[in-house]
Each structure stands twice: as C-alpha cells, then as structure tokens.
Amino acid sequence: MSVRQIREPRAMQRTGLGWKREGKVVGLVPTMGYLHEGHLSLLHWARERCDILVLSIFVNPTQFGPAEDLDNYPSDLARDMALAQECGVDVLFAPRTDAMYNPDHGTWVTVPDLTRHLCGSSRPIHFRGVATVVCKLFNLVQPSFSVFGEKDWQQLAVIRKMVRELDMPVRVEGRPIVREADGLAMSSRNVYMTPEERSAAPHIQKGLGLLENLVRSGERDPKVLREAVLAYYAEHLPMGRLDYLELVDPWRIEPVTRIGAEVLAAVAMHMGASRLIDNRLIVLGS
Ligand code: PAF
Numbered sequence: 001m002s003v004r005q006i007r008e009p010r011a012m013q014r015t016g017l018g019w020k021r022e023g024k025v026v027g028l029v030p031t032m033g034y035l036h037e038g039h040l041s042l043l044h045w046a047r048e049r050c051d052i053l054v055l056s057i058f059v060n061p062t063q064f065g066p067a068e069d070l071d072n073y074p075s076d077l078a079r080d081m082a083l084a085q086e087c088g089v090d091v092l093f094a095p096r097t098d099a100m101y102n103p104d105h106g107t108w109v110t111v112p113d114l115t116r117h118l119c120g121s122s123r124p125i126h127f128r129g130v131a132t133v134v135c136k137l138f139n140l141v142q143p144s145f146s147v148f149g150e151k152d153w154q155q156l157a158v159i160r161k162m163v164r165e166l167d168m169p170v171r172v173e174g175r176p177i178v179r180e181a182d183g184l185a186m187s188s189r190n191v192y193m194t195p196e197e198r199s200a201a202p203h204i205q206k207g208l209g210l211l212e213n214l215v216r217s218g219e220r221d222p223k224v225l226r227e228a229v230l231a232y233y234a235e236h237l238p239m240g241r242l243d244y245l246e247l248v249d250p251w252r253i254e255p256v257t258r259i260g261a262e263v264l265a266a267v268a269m270h271m272g273a274s275r276l277i278d279n280r281l282i283v284l285g286s
Helices: 009-022 039-049 079-086 126-140 151-165 188-192 195-199 203-216 220-236
Strands: 004-006 026-031 051-059 091-093 145-149 171-175 238-250 264-269 274-283
Touching: 004 126, 009 026, 009 091, 009 126, 026 039, 026 126, 039 051, 039 091, 039 171, 051 079, 051 126, 091 126, 126 145, 126 151, 145 151, 151 171, 151 264, 151 274, 171 203, 188 274, 203 220, 203 238, 203 264, 203 274, 220 238, 220 264
Parallel strands: 004 091, 026 051, 026 145, 051 091, 145 171
Antiparallel strands: 238 264, 264 274
C-alpha cells in the first residue's frame, strides 16, 4: 500500500476525527523530516502498536530563533516518502507553513517551569514553538499516542507536562537515543559537519560516559564532574564550542547541587555549522 499524503490541516483533522469515530488506534510520529535511523526506530515501534500510523513532516518556523538554521534545515521529501513507505506509514501529513500559521498567529503554549535551563535558556522561544506546534498536530491528527526520541529529553518533558496539565487525550511515549556505530547520537543536523568535525563528534557522548564513570565511582559534586568533562572536551574537541553542560534533575529540569538517585547529564555543543545535543540519564543502583 502506498503512503497517502495529506497537506491540508482541515483535511487531516476531518480524517483524524473519522478514525476516532471508528475507534481506530492512531500512532503519530511528529518530525521535521530528513529522516534518519532515530526517526525510523520511532516509526517501527509505533507501527507495531497502532491501526493507523501517521508521520508528520513540518519544519516548524516558530521553534527557530532569528539566528538559527531554519532556512538551511535539510530536507528531502522524496527520500522521506520512500522511507515512510518502508516503515509502513499509512499517512504522511506535510502541511505548508502558511496553512499552519496565519500571519497574525498569536496563541502560544508555554511550559515555563521546565524551560529555564538547558536548551530553554540558550534558545528562549524554542519550547514555546515546540509545545504550540505539537498541540496543533495533536488537534489535527487526533492520535491515540505519539512517540518522541529521548535525545530531546527536555522536549519530551515539556510535551508530557503540556499533555498532563491541559488534559489532552494522547499518550506520550519516549524512546531511547539511537546512535551511529561510533556513538554519535543520530540527528538530521549531523550532515552539516565537516569530516574532521564528524570524526571528533563522538567525544561529546564519551565525555558523558566519563561523567557517569565518575558518578559510579562515588563522585557526588556536580562542579567536580562538570570540570572533569570540560577538561575532556578541551582536550578532545578543541573545535567544539560548548553551549551548555549541565547536571539536572531529570523530571524538574533544574540543576542539582548534589548527585542523588537520578541525574540527567545534558550537553549542547556547536560543531561548525551544527548544534548537537546529547544526554545521559544516570540512575544509581542500576
Ligand atoms: O523533535 C522534532 O523534530 C520537533 O521539535 C517536533 C517535535 C517535530 C516539533 O516540531
């Protein structure tokens, strides 16, 4: 069966409401396209759990700041279509920007409590754009559940809180980070890197591995842990420009002053034209 393409938001909503009336289980994987193995793993996981699988591809302008890579965001709809077909997608929803946002759009969903740190601090309007577009996608597709990758841990936390606090009838599922063979977290933005940057980039997650080893050997001071990883990055990633490296409570996304039972180490690093993020959840006793 070929993938049905829907471009009009109203047509998507009519279709979604129809599925709901028929009692279908609908799975939604929201993306900005240029699919990689990480997206495909979400699609495969969802495919096994729903009657109708929807992939949305929309490069959402409201989550990009003025100096960010919206205009250069990689895209290849034909390739994405072929991959969607291989993954058993039923419907590809790929709306045009002007159909999603009127020029005078002025309604936003914000989740301030979870967005003071990490990407929320370096990309001030980012999560407002993400929460708003995901809310719109949920209203249009009417999914039973929606799946997101844990690479964007803070995004997942924001979406979960939005759904819980605004009583949205959607189950939010998080899935583990998918990595290249050398450990680099998969990202559509990996293609911007030069070969030299690409070969150094796995050190981003190796730094987080070093941090985990120190925690497991008994180090509990976030300052000491941060210094150790910064020294590692200075030695192994001299071309990287750190945006942040923080140790936060994984659920409140607030910095910790002492390592407790669970901590999330999260990093964002500019490598040339790419801004890469990665994270590691450390659960003591596991
Ligand atoms: O993670 C992404 O690709 C985007 O932030 C999302 C969730 C599709 C919203 O635009």
